[in-house]
Amino acid sequence: MTEIARSQTSEAHGIGAPLWLLAELTYRCPLQCAYCSNPLDFAAYRDELTTGEWIDIMRQARAMGAVQLGFSGGEPLVRRDLETLVGEARRLGFYTNLITSALGLDEARIMALREAGLDHIQISLQAGDADMAAAVAGSPKAHAKKLAMARAVKAAGYPMVLNVVLHRHNIDDLDAIIALCDSLGADAVELANCQMYGWAQLNREGLLPSREQLEVAEATTARWRERLAAKGRDMRLLFVVPDYYAERPKACMGGWGAIFMTVAPDGAVLPCHSARMLPMSFPNVRERRLREIWYDSEPFNRYRGDAWMRSPCRDCDERKRDFGGCRCQAYLLTGDPAATDPVCEYSPHHGLIEAAREAASTDPRRVEQLTPRSVHESQVFCRQ
């Protein structure tokens, strides 16, 4: 059967188009966050897609119906062709978002990105103060640079959108973190408790906060929402609870192969940014067309719908809402990517979540003792 004929068959079976394309331009990054979601073996993927290959991918994705395009990494600013890619994305009609540490940014580059048509920038902060930020990310200068670039992004007319990854070593400083974001003039702040993938999974017991810490942080966020409202300040605070304390499993990626597609730096096409550590082989856009990968490849079809589910998901009314939770989390915790996400209280493996919380409560590591993401031999392998 031809590619087009097969795709038409799959599309006819009710698989929607990918709405979101996450372009992981590179795994290179100047920082070494101990919670990085990049794969542990990222250094093995040296052959980055070229500018021309990325442009072809964006054209294919847009032709399939994708509308949102996130540029991430690693640190996407490492790519000197970022402005070219943003410009092409704009011409194709994507809404574009840059997800960045701000290292590699300056006023001139912000203006160049703006002229290229970039719609949105999200800058990550590691902490409310330079010492903790340096301990988490391995760079003593990064914090000041981030603050300066957050102000510059706002001065250039973008909304200031900040993302702070929370964990047991910085969550007690949440009051100061939000105060810092307020003083910077942020428009929106994502307070995202660390999720346990990649390097974060490796450091899990040293990162997971206690339930008490989490409750205090939620109360702090609620207090700040009231305070901001009282002074008429429009700064949205989004608090993301860690899966390990969530009441229900998350509907990860809106369902496997439902709306979200990631292209990794070497061209592997994944249903989520963590999937490449699963025991399955993912297709590469250097060998197959995106349309064929999305509609017809075995990995993208494996966990679509609910026919693959086992008990208890198979008989559960929630399965259309949460799709059995996260496949990557199921694999990381049970060794079986088709298992019910252990976050679910009905999972026979839910005890693993409780045990992880317990282990975290006695983990003695200070933030400096966590395993940092390895330094990349960063400048050597890009063909851009």
Ligand code: SF4
């Ligand atoms: Fe969701 Fe499965 Fe748990 Fe039901 S049993 S709530 S479908 S994860």
Ligand code: FES
């Ligand atoms: Fe991969 Fe949830 S992170 S399916």
